[in-house]
Amino acid sequence: MAVMQDVKPEQPVQLRAIRIRRQRIVKTLVLGAVAIFLATPLLAMLLFTVRQPLSGVWGIEPWKAIFTGDGSSLGADMSALWKGLGVSLALSAVTVVLMLLLLVPTMVMAHIRNKRLERAIEWVSTLPLTIPAIVLVVGLGPMYRWMSINLLSTNPIWLCFAYVILVLPFAFRALAVGLRSIDVNTLSEAARSLGASWPKVFFKVLIPNLWQSMLSASFISVAVVLGEYTVASLLGRTNLQVALFQLGQSNAQISTAMSLLALVFATVLVVALDVIAEHMRRRQEKGQNDVIG
Amino acid sequence: MSITHTASRPSAHRSEGLKAHSTSSTLRKGIADAAISIPFFAYTACFLLVPTLIVIVGAFTSRTGGFTLNNLAKLGEANTLHSLMTSITVSAASALIGAVVGACASYALVIGAKPNGMLRRVMLAVSSVLAQFGGIMLAFAFIATIGINGVLTLALQQLFSFTVNPNWLSSIGGLITIYSYFQIPLMIVIFLPAVDSMRPQWREAVESLGGTTWHYWSRVAVPILLPRFISAFLLLFANAFSAYATAAALFAQRAILLPLMVQSAMRNEMDPNQQGFAQVLAFTMILVVALVMWLSHAVEKRAGRWQ
Numbered sequence: 001m002a003v004m005q006d007v008k009p010e011q012p013v014q015l016r017a018i019r020i021r022r023q024r025i026v027k028t029l030v031l032g033a034v035a036i037f038l039a040t041p042l043l044a045m046l047l048f049t050v051r052q053p054l055s056g057v058w059g060i061e062p063w064k065a066i067f068t069g070d071g072s073s074l075g076a077d078m079s080a081l082w083k084g085l086g087v088s089l090a091l092s093a094v095t096v097v098l099m100l101l102l103l104v105p106t107m108v109m110a111h112i113r114n115k116r117l118e119r120a121i122e123w124v125s126t127l128p129l130t131i132p133a134i135v136l137v138v139g140l141g142p143m144y145r146w147m148s149i150n151l152l153s154t155n156p157i158w159l160c161f162a163y164v165i166l167v168l169p170f171a172f173r174a175l176a177v178g179l180r181s182i183d184v185n186t187l188s189e190a191a192r193s194l195g196a197s198w199p200k201v202f203f204k205v206l207i208p209n210l211w212q213s214m215l216s217a218s219f220i221s222v223a224v225v226l227g228e229y230t231v232a233s234l235l236g237r238t239n240l241q242v243a244l245f246q247l248g249q250s251n252a253q254i255s256t257a258m259s260l261l262a263l264v265f266a267t268v269l270v271v272a273l274d275v276i277a278e279h280m281r282r283r284q285e286k287g288q289n290d291v292i293g
Numbered sequence: 294m295s296i297t298h299t300a301s302r303p304s305a306h307r308s309e310g311l312k313a314h315s316t317s318s319t320l321r322k323g324i325a326d327a328a329i330s331i332p333f334f335a336y337t338a339c340f341l342l343v344p345t346l347i348v349i350v351g352a353f354t355s356r357t358g359g360f361t362l363n364n365l366a367k368l369g370e371a372n373t374l375h376s377l378m379t380s381i382t383v384s385a386a387s388a389l390i391g392a393v394v395g396a397c398a399s400y401a402l403v404i405g406a407k408p409n410g411m412l413r414r415v416m417l418a419v420s421s422v423l424a425q426f427g428g429i430m431l432a433f434a435f436i437a438t439i440g441i442n443g444v445l446t447l448a449l450q451q452l453f454s455f456t457v458n459p460n461w462l463s464s465i466g467g468l469i470t471i472y473s474y475f476q477i478p479l480m481i482v483i484f485l486p487a488v489d490s491m492r493p494q495w496r497e498a499v500e501s502l503g504g505t506t507w508h509y510w511s512r513v514a515v516p517i518l519l520p521r522f523i524s525a526f527l528l529l530f531a532n533a534f535s536a537y538a539t540a541a542a543l544f545a546q547r548a549i550l551l552p553l554m555v556q557s558a559m560r561n562e563m564d565p566n567q568q569g570f571a572q573v574l575a576f577t578m579i580l581v582v583a584l585v586m587w588l589s590h591a592v593e594k595r596a597g598r599w600q
Binding site: 019020023024026027030031034037038040041042043044045047048049051053054101102103105106109110113114117121124125127128129130131132133134135136137138139140141142143161162164165168223224227228229230233234241244245248252255256259262263266267270271274 | 325326329330332333334336337339340341343344345346347348351394397398400401402404405412414416418419421422423425426427428429430433434435436437438439442443444445447473474477478506531534535537538541542552555556559562571572575578579582583586
């Protein structure tokens with residue numbers, strides 16, 4: 001009896017120490033392996049851009065070509081790339097504006113007034129996940145052929161109509177998170193009871209409370225539009241990715257450098273988003289503490 | 294005065310609404326709701342519903358414009374079946390690798406770490422970038438790594454005099470590796486919240502009842518996490534199945550995947566023998582992805598019972 005009483009309370013403590021040590025080893029191994037797998041292609045991209053693969057000469061010509069805009073030293077014509085970049089940047093701006101105009105008022109109103117309508121909007125918004133871009137483009141082909149002849153031009157900017165659909169699921173999720181985190185009903189009722197009109201409620205009360213999720217919806221949309229290749233290439237329009245692909249055929253180093261830059265830009269967007277979220281969380285906590293104090 | 298006046302307005306409106314439960318007010322509300330949501334539904338009808346209908350109608354339209362099932366016969370051709378099988382193999386394999394490795398990484402990120410620790414935040418931010426890192430740029434990344442003149446290829450050659458098969462990138466194995474590159478981060482993003490919901494108290498409860506690590510995993514952790522894992526796996530499958538750009542950059546000529554066949558069918562649309570082929574392939578893709586997504590939702594719903 002005495003022996004058992006002595007041993008029993010000790011054992012779990014030892015077990016736990018062993019387990020924690022073992023967990024730490026497993027953790028390091030798993031995360032290390034994943035990090036190596038994820039980092040290798042990125043590092044390789046960087047090395048690939050500064051070392052001529054055939055001659056083995058080190059140099060920063062591809063980066064010079066990008067930042068000076070002149071690729072003649074490498075025998076590359078950069079004009080298509082700049083045009084594609086311009087198109088993609090314009091497309092992301094127009095897509096973001098269209099997406100916000102389409103989603104924000106509808107989602108806010110549905111959230112306040114009609115739960116069934118809200119679910120219908122959610123269903124429609126997440127539908128593009130079920131209909132891949134490569135499928136959508138088969139149906140968009142005849143539509144764009146008709147539109148470019150009868151209504152609009154073949155200007156790549158009109159791709160924005162298709163892109164709004166592509167960003168819809170991501171933008172919807174970002175906005176839905178924001179809507180759920182604030183009490184829209186109380187806010188709008190309070191504002192209404194103080195005499196604000198609906199437009200005033202919307203622009204002066206709800207939008208300032210939703211700007212963080214609107215920003216995150218915009219960022220994810222920009223990331224999607226800048227990375228889009230399928231629709232543009234199959235509809236025969238040139239955007240950043242199509243231009244990158246064409247440049248890749250003649251000069252792999254510049255196109256790799258440009259890809260790396262685009263990736264860095266996407267990372268900056270996401271980190272900025274994380275910082276904003278953290279800032280908002282702190283402010284919210286501080287606000288709550290002030291109320292309690 | 295003005296305050297009492299304005300403040301009385303909503304309350305009057307409300308009592309009015311309470312009294313009038315007639316059909317006319319619900320109808321009016323319905324019309325107002327419809328009016329607000331008209332732009333959204335009109336837009337999605339134009340650019341989501343119409344293209345989808347064009348695909349579905351096109352799949353069953355004959356050369357003369359009538360209804361036909363003949364277009365579907367092309368699905369049975371060896372060429373098409375082969376690329377369908379390759380698509381399924383690549384998607385399933387990359388989804389499995391992504392799901393298993395991603396789940397392990399999520400678990401590793403959660404155990405023994407602060408809920409808002411630096412490592413975790415960095416890893417999550419990196420994952421959410423890389424999960425979207427598909428397309429042409431991903432193909433470039435792997436060409437720069439392990440293509441003919443890739444950095445890793447040259448390093449392996451010089452250090453270990455090991456020559457990488459230059460065609461490996463455009464093989465099934467290469468494609469699965471490349472797809473895993475966005476599948477693993479996507480799994481981390483999806484699965485981390487599930488692992489987060491596991492409470493350390495559950496493990497302590499198992500221990501205090503005399504259970505071992507094996508008991509904890511087999512009786513508690515796995516049964517709770519399995520539905521979430523399966524639904525995430527299915528999402529990854531659909532994600533890989535719909536991916537197009539990376540494969541398009543690597544396989545310029547050979548249409549070995551279903552999306553690549555769609556592309557070449559679209560390019561050959563003027564060929565009378567290809568009538569409706571792109572639409573039939575696209576329709577098949579919709580069916581597969583819709584089935585997988587529906588399964589994923591069904592499993593997720595089952596998982597919801599635990600929460």
